[in-house]
Amino acid sequence: MAIDSPVEPGSFHVSLTHLPRRPGNMWESALEFIAPPQLEVGMARLAPGSKMPADIRIESVLDGVLVNLDFEFEVEAECARCLEPFMWTDEAHVTELFLYEETDSRGRVIPAVLDESDELTVFYVRDDSVDLLEVVRDAIVLDLPLSPLCQPDCLGICQECGEKLEDAPHQHESRDQRWAALEGLLDPPKADPLG
Numbered sequence: 173m174a175i176d177s178p179v180e181p182g183s184f185h186v187s188l189t190h191l192p193r194r195p196g197n198m199w200e201s202a203l204e205f206i207a208p209p210q211l212e213v214g215m216a217r218l219a220p221g222s223k224m225p226a227d228i229r230i231e232s233v234l235d236g237v238l239v240n241l242d243f244e245f246e247v248e249a250e251c252a253r254c255l256e257p258f259m260w261t262d263e264a265h266v267t268e269l270f271l272y273e274e275t276d277s278r279g280r281v282i283p284a285v286l287d288e289s290d291e292l293t294v295f296y297v298r299d300d301s302v303d304l305l306e307v308v309r310d311a312i313v314l315d316l317p318l319s320p321l322c323q324p325d326c327l328g329i330c331q332e333c334g335e336k337l338e339d340a341p342h343q344h345e346s347r348d349q350r351w352a353a354l355e356g357l358l359d360p361p362k363a364d365p366l367g
């Protein structure tokens with residue numbers, strides 16, 4: 173699908189001008205967002221300024237629009253074991269309902285009264301567009317790993333000298349001796365149960 177850029181660079185606002193408000197109408201497009209800065213979980217973060225290709229499908233429903241979005245994003249991270257920086261491309265899917273704002277008889281928007289007991293976040297169609305920044309951020313934050321690993325069986329770094337064990341597998345003589353001494357303390361010779 174050709175990119176007809178329905179979003180401005182740096183924006184997550186998608187215009188609904190191509191979508192009639194009658195339920196059953198649908199609009200699909202390929203688009204591209206630019207990754208916002210400061211989206212980070214622990215040692216992993218969205219690569220700021222990177223391109224986020226996406227496929228969007230928006231359907232008119234009775235009281236709003238239903239947005240289906242598939243998107244890819246670049247992640248930068250440091251390995252939780254060996255601290256080596258690495259990158260990968262991830263993908264996420266979001267489905268979110270955006271409600272039309274209520275208007276009075278003159279077409280003026282009636283501000284929505286937020287029910288504080290309602291823990292669900294409600295999204296609204298504003299200025300005939302939907303702002304996807306928050307739903308995209310939420311999806312990425314949920315997806316980022318708390319302990320990113322450069323490879324599933326990363327050996328990490330040597331506790332003794334800080335060297336990466338993947339590059340130079342080794343053991344330290346002094347450490348082995350300490351362990352041997354400790355093991356001696358923790359595991360004293362058992363008394364013979366039979367006396």
Ligand SMILES: [Zn+2]
Nearest residue numbers: 251254322326
């Ligand atoms: Zn690693």
Ligand SMILES: [Zn+2]
Nearest residue numbers: 330332333334
């Ligand atoms: Zn070492």
